[in-house]
Amino acid sequence: MEAAKKIEPGSVTSARYWRLDRRPEVEIEDGCLSMQTMPIAPLAEGQVLMRAIYLSLDATNRLWMEDIEGMYMPPVALGTPMLGFLLAEVMDSRNPGFKPGQLAMGLGFWSDYMVTDGAGWTALDRPAGIPLPLAFGVLAIAGPTAWFGLLDVGRPKPGQTVVVSAAAGAAGSCAAQIARLKGCRVIGIAGGAEKCAWLKNEAGLDAVIDYKAENVEQALRRLAPEGIHVLYENVGGDILDASLTHMAQNGTVVVCGLISTYNGGIGAAGPKMFHNVIMKRLRIEGFVVLDYFARYAEAWAELIPWLQQGQLKFRLDIAEGLDHAVDALRSMYHSGNSGKLMVRIGAEP
Template identity: 75%
Template sequence: MEATARNLGSNQLTSRFWRLDRRPQENIEDGCLSVQTETIAPLAEGQVLLRNIYLSLDATNRLWMEDIEEMYMPPVPLGAPMLGFTLAQVMESRNPAFKTGQLAMGLGHWSEYLVSDGTGLMPMDRPEGIPLPLAFGALAIAGPTAYFGLLDVGRPQPGSTVVVSAAAGAAGSCAAQIAKIKGCRVIGIAGGAEKCGWLKNEAGLDAVIDYKAEDVLAALKHHAPDGIDLLYENVGGDILDASLSHMKLGGTVVVCGLISTYNNGHLQGSGPRMFHNVIMKRLRIEGFVVLDYLARYGEAWAELIPWLREGRLKFRVDVVDGLDNAVDALRSMYTGANQGKLMVQIGSEP
């Protein structure tokens, strides 16, 4: 829907959105979400009306659909709109922090329009010389996740051997390249010849391991004979075990995600088989959530934007057209079908 706010003859604006109707059992089964339509009410004082342009699809979206104990945020309630990070244009504003016509990004809904009091949203200037999908894809979630996870949590030193799992993914590819920019030796783990070739030839990693075609532990021993200083973990399961088996004494493990467990019901099950190496190798393991860093996004952008402009940070976007295709697109993430940052284009760019 591309209509300007409140220009309908009835003075009513309608918005289509995805509603969470039941919680997934394993995969995101048919019937878990449905498309609904709502009427947008006139704004109250302090509110802003946004027209969504791009929706970021992230592995953690699957977790938000479940009622999981100890989650970092409440689950999406049944009967409520599905949550996701969006880039939107302000159509009307009764909030002094947002001006009509400007761009804003933050945690919103899988919807055409959104009314918000501004909580969790921030204005976003269009970076000069960077296409809008690239800017949103790299600067909203993936880039800051990689930046803070690697540098704040991981704290690598120049010359460190860094291993990144799911290295062809959005956050993984950024983390691997930032490690290279900071002077580290970087080994990426990814699935398939195309993704591994891109990491080696375009992203410039020192070595790449194809977990679909190689023994990961044997390959790690070959490419990092002295062990791993820093592991940036996105996957979990057997790949995490292989890396834990080859950590250096006093090494660091940054846990960004565990995507291999999100669709199989194992998230709250037993930990990795090689967890005893935390003791044997005196490892430091720390998890993080990028939502904790929203107030510091400017620090990340100050470096990420020049790297993108200069071509030092390569970033691929995989844009799916149309809100109706959001669920199928998210499902594809858990099979590795996407190449780069997965997004849905909901509306036209301003």
């Protein structure tokens, strides 16, 4: 990709960004977000000017647009920029923690430029031998989500059966492969022959269930006759029910996401097989990767070597240009992406 042209400090006077104008009712309808322009003022003491390179699109973005009681973070306020995780280049800085020319990643705006005080951002050194979009795609959200969710929350043991729903997604594919690398027998659930073939042939899963072509509950009965020891759940709904039906005694359910409920389904009835929590003495625990931000280095210590050695396979689905961010995010809730969904906003330095 063409390298970024050098931009002199003070020459950036405005930024384009997506603004949240209306909360979604079901889908992210037209009119919920609009493209706007805001001025960029000279930096005050402690501030940093970032130039966005890649924007991570994540299932939870849809929840941030709603005003949901008890959310783990405040919703995006109406009339303000939409939030997301970004990889950016430091263009100018009056903050000792950031130097011009550095790469940084953190929670920012769906914008081509932004000013921040640096809170929630961390400098990122380019890992040797890993392309920049791959490094960001894995190390920012998907990899730590999978690593902490599976190992810190799920705690599987070698030889146990681990089931991952939405296994072809960004976090799901990482979690499934981490379980395999840790010596577990791994069953992935995904939709469509192409995704399932990739999980089997490239990611090396022991078995894959295509929920679009077969009955998940019956397939799990066949493939996990001794039960599921650890379930890494990303979907909810009928997929979750099928897995709860076949949990092993004293099994663990790691709730990473419930994407089937995100388009207007929050508050829907819970799983029909919830009584198995008692019958099978299950441990169920949800988690949010933001809680682990200070511990990211622990995950990176394994994720980076796995990427460098080709032991962790990862697919990127990159939309080109900030203008396409909304349409790209919409596609996620209809299984329209194959791998980690990102938007390339600016050129790599």
